[in-house]
Amino acid sequence: MGPSLVFLLVLLLLLAGGGAFLATAASTDTIVPGKGMAGNQTLVSKNGRFELGFFTPGSGIHYFLGVRLRNMAEYSPTFWIGDRVGVIDLPGVSLEVFADKLYIKEEGVSLWWSSVAGNGSSSSGGGGAAAVLLDTGDLVVRDQGNTSRVLWRSFDYPGDSLLPGGRLGLDAATGTNVSLTFKGFSHNGSLQVDASRRNGFVLTTDGIDSRGVFPHWMVTSEDNGSSLVLNHPDDATNSTEFLQFNLGLISLMRWSDSTAGWVARWTFPSDCKSGAFFCGDFGTCTAGGGGCECVDGFTPSYPDEWRLGYFVTGCSRSLPLSCEANGQTEHDDSFAILDRLKGLPYNAQDEPVATDEDCRAACLNKCYCVAYSDESGCKLWYHNLYNLSSADNPPYSKIYVRLGSKLKSNRGLATRWIVLLVVGSLAVASAMLALVLLCRYRRDLFASSKFEVEGSLIVYSYAQIRRATGNFSDKLGEGGFGSVFRGILPGSTTVVAVKNLKGVGQAEKQFRTEVQTVGMIRHTNLVRLLGFCINGNRRLLVYEYMSNGSLDAHIFSEKSSLLSWHVRYQIALGIARGLAYLHEECEDCIIHCDIKPENILLDEEFCPKICDFGMAKLLGREFNSALTTVRGTMGYLAPEWIYGQPITKKADVYSFGIVLFEIISGRRSTERMKFGSHRYFPTYAAIQVNEGDVLCLLDSRLEGNANVKELDITCRVACWCIQDEDNDRPSMGQVIRMLEGVVNMEMPPIPASFQNLMESEDSGIYSEESWNLRTRDQLTSSRFPSSF
Structure with a gap:
């Protein structure tokens, strides 16, 4: 092989790096005194996911120290480290540890060094310091004799991006106040924690502040709100996310395999109307x-x-x-x-x-x-x-x-020919496109003509839904009637939730019910249906997107940040108002039939919205009940469901009472565990309410931090809602007035079915059937107090 050919091959290898990284000679797993990392080497994390090296943004000539995802170098963003000191001559550059500091050196001259956490004393273990890239992407300098002692970490200096596990705000261990920073040609900005607001942050651009709140699912608040930790994705093994800070805008980016690109899962500001920088440069x-x-x-x-x-x-x-x-x-x-x-x-x-x-x-x-x-x-x-x-x-x-x-443009003969050629091509393409769209329109029109929908719903094509959801790549959840996916409407920045119904027979019935029910109602506490799609056997519904997910993820999960009593109380009021609208303000009374925490969604301000109307029953105003088969979720079903009695809107009231107890206690009412001497939480709660000891019902994680008067009222309302006879339960309009303290309440009686359950427990013959298979003869007929 001739010298010229060898030179050509070497040149091709260098160019193949795309400018991102210059010909990696080798990789290492640690940097110790006397054994640095050369400029054309990388430091690799133990799990092989991240690599540290000298990279260059775009086609620039300067290289900077940064971390990137090792197995997707072509698409990976670079998480820069330190003050972004630029170097040009990679063979003469090295990253070294000396004493307990990290240095970038070029031809023996120190260009940058790390600071030391704590008091700056040298390593106490006697083994010197070492630099290691952790599996989280965090570069740390730690004591070799005591590896738990971290002297410096890159997560305390994150630049303009933050990986999951990274912290914003005050790091109690080091005393560092961590923030994201942006430095441009003539602009600069920062993102800092706003400890005065729950999950709050301040985004500063050239001295101008704008304030926002991170979604509850995205961050975990620590140290009384003085710091926030970016959560790992729910499906961390298959998902890659990071928080990206641009000038005037912050985004949570997620890798999408279907589109082979990074997709914004959340942004602030959320649209161009509210954010000066949303549309970019x-x-x-x-x-x-x-x-x-x-x-x-x-x-x-x-x-x-x-x-x-x-x-x-x-x-x-x-x-x-x-x-x-x-x-x-x-x-x-x-x-x-x-x-x-x-x-x-x-x-x-x-x-x-x-x-x-x-x-x-x-x-x-x-x-x-x-x-x-x-x-x-x-x-x-x-x-x-x-x-x-x-x-x-x-x-x-x-x-x-x-x-x-x-x-x-030069308006000459060549230009005219180019214009004519372009215009002619566009005309032909437009004609072909018009024919395709006409055929598709007639097909979709034929498919959707059998549905009569009131309101301003939009009929989407299946291709539009696929593009909006990235080919259904970002699943939000799954229920009995199908899966829900996150998407962005074509031609806009509106984030939506798309429900893909499953099961042709059941889906058809489900689809008609949801479109006809939800399409004609509008209320702050009801999730809004934006449109639908019909494509062959496919039935899809497009809803507004709720950034904080469902209520159950917040009140039952130990991983989520704790909801304060004030937030829980406002959520309870919001659910009550939504149900009251369905029962009393719609043209036809609508019974939801499946009220439970999973069907309560929360927006970015934790305003609750009732969703999933697939179970709903519409009753004309001349009717007050309907005979139905059992529907809904066990544990939230009113007694009349079990005994085949006529179902009224009071069935929703019963389910709401069970949900109230779960909001108060932070636990499932159907959990099989001991509550005092009882195994069913509502029984225990009804007894405590009658004895005036409501604080013991409060979620123990709140440590008694609640308005006791509001707590007492909410517990009494819950007990009235779960009375055995539907006539003994209040209407949802009455529930709202009770929760707001407008009317006085008498002490609710303990339901007879609970009393029978208590006797079974006392006699030692408790079984699940003693609750689920109780008979109508066991129910009392105590009437609803006239004071309501």
């Missing part, structure tokens, strides 16, 4: 906040991400500026007017010139000037354009955006 929010577009002369930087509804990556020039292309000092770049704007973009720089022509010239003379405005004095924008938003109504603002000189 040179992206503009369309009038009414309908979505993001690139300004003329620019295209999406990452089209795949834009198709998935993640716009923060912004837009890039279609053609470079003349000064960027060839270093000219005299510029012939053009400007395109951008008018009908809602105010001026972010971070304008005042230029002291006298005329409009001087303002234009001032921008042209600075290669980094990207736009100017001469409306009220001369204003220039450098490097970036953020916060572009179209306005519906005047007054309007306008700016002039700088375009590459080649965008000015």
